[in-house]
Amino acid sequence: MFFIDRDPILAFRLLLLFILTYLVILLIKVWFSSSRKEHLRWPQERDDKGEEMVLDPQCQSYLARNEAIFSHGYYFCSEECARIFVRRIERGYSEKS
Numbered sequence: 630m631f632f633i634d635r636d637p638i639l640a641f642r643l644l645l646l647f648i649l650t651y652l653v654i655l656l657i658k659v660w661f662s663s664s665r666k667e668h669l670r671w672p673q674e675r676d677d678k679g680e681e682m683v684l685d686p687q688c689q690s691y692l693a694r695n696e697a698i699f700s701h702g703y704y705f706c707s708e709e710c711a712r713i714f715v716r717r718i719e720r721g722y723s724e725k726s
């Protein structure tokens with residue numbers, strides 16, 4: 630490259646331009662990979678918010694809150710679980726008193 634000896638400033642500028650281009654490509658790569666990760670993370674977060682897991686105190690199983698039956702301040706997987714649990718509580722109260 631003949632111009633390096635004649636014009637070292639131009640050579641330096643070209644080098645700087647090369648480094649800058651490389652950095653821009655690197656940044657684009659990082660940006661794309663991070664946005665792709667967000668894309669993968671997004672639906673999972675939405676699922677967590679939309680389907681909050683609750684514990685059925687009767688059968689000790691986790692289920693989505695929008696599928697659960699809410700009764701007596703607890704979430705149950707079925708009406709049968711709710712009935713058994715409520716009966717158990719009532720029995721517990723009567724045993725105590």
Ligand SMILES: [Zn+2]
Nearest residue numbers: 685688706710
């Ligand atoms: Zn249950």
